[in-house]
Amino acid sequence: MVTINEVAKAAGVSISTVSYALSGKRSISRATRERIDRAIRELGYTPNAGARMLAGARTNILALSAPLHADGHLPTHMRFVTEVVRAARERDYDVLLLARDDEVTGIRRVASTSLVDGVVAMGVTERDERVALVRSLGVAAAFIGVPGDSGGIACVDLDxxxxxxxxxxxxxxxxxxxxxxxxxxxxxxxxxxxxxxxxxxxxxxxxxxxxxxxxxxxxxxxxxxxxxxxxxxxxxxxxxxxxxxxxxxxxxxxxxxxxxxxxxxxxxxxxxxxxxxxxxxxxxxxxxxxxxLPMEEMCTSAVEAALGLRDGVAQATTRILAPALVDRGSVAAVV
Known part of the structure; x- marks a missing residue:
């Protein structure tokens, strides 16, 4: 496993400077931060989850992992994105959109640089690679959808x-x-x-x-x-x-x-x-x-879950919403 010492050596800075860059406790020059970020990417360094928690620095930014596939319907996709942004904004948070087909690279990048306070993930699959990733990184994350292995992961979805x-x-x-x-x-x-x-x-x-x-x-x-x-x-x-x-x-x-x-x-x-x-x-x-689909409730619940985990006031649970049927007269008895 790559250590902070190796990152510091590769970037040509002290260990404390790398720590400041990760925690945001002190300002550092743009050139120095770029060297540190480059070293983190090249080495694949992941900050210790406990160290990040001790640092306690908030960015007031949530990452939204929202991969868009060729057969996806963009208007529906953007309705989910918009609802997450709305829910985050109401809680004084901005949203960083991660839209690459590669679902893990973006999360790893923003987590390794302590750029976000948590992650909301949509477009969930049965064997979703993001589950193991957020577990290993210790990132506060919530999934709009329920992966096959959902133990210890915050999830919300319609039944x-x-x-x-x-x-x-x-x-x-x-x-x-x-x-x-x-x-x-x-x-x-x-x-x-x-x-x-x-x-x-x-x-x-x-x-x-x-x-x-x-x-x-x-x-x-x-x-x-x-x-x-x-x-x-x-x-x-x-x-x-x-x-x-x-x-x-x-x-x-x-x-x-x-x-x-x-x-x-x-x-x-x-x-x-x-x-x-x-x-x-x-x-x-x-x-x-x-x-x-109760899209507003699903997205709001996911944002609240991610922030609750970040603040240590919530547990990672799965919430399944009951469907509600509305009759508008388009169904009738067979003649």
């Missing part, structure tokens, strides 16, 4: 399995036996994004319990993907009498337009349901019954 179960039960109650699902791009599944896995598990379990058939289509990130997914479902030999949307807003809007172009009335001919929507389903051209 996606319950959201899927509620969607299926609502449709089954009105006699629907074949239910279509238009989902996020399949890359979300390939990356093992945990919200997708939990939703799909809940969907399968609820369908098996009710004895109904689920038919999937995946709306990739391309113009017309929602319409194509709707056509694929409705042109099947046994078309669904209801469709659950678990995808981003443009795909839902395209699918709604295609349903109308095909001369189908909602909900008389086809029931539609929005599950864990990151948008307002009530503001669509066809307002949808469904469950909206």
């Amino acid at each position: 996606f399995a319950e959201a899927a179960r509620m969607a299926v039960e609502r449709l089954v109650a009105d006699g629907h036996r074949t239910i279509g699902v238009i989902g996020h791009p399949h890359g979300y599944v390939d990356r093992q994004q945990t919200f997708m896995a939990r939703f799909e598990d809940g969907l399968a379990a609820a369908a098996a319990e009710a004895g109904v058939r689920i038919v999937h289509e995946w709306a990739e990130v391309s113009r017309g993907a929602g319409a194509r997914a709707a056509d694929a479902l409705l042109d099947a030999a046994e078309p669904p009498t209801a469709i659950i949307f678990h995808c981003n807003e443009p795909a839902v809007e395209e699918a709604e337009r295609r349903v109308r172009e095909r001369g189908l009335a909602v909900p008389q001919d086809l029931s539609l349901f929005a599950a864990a929507a990151s948008y307002d389903p009530g503001r669509l051209e066809i307002p949808l019954s469904g469950i909206t």
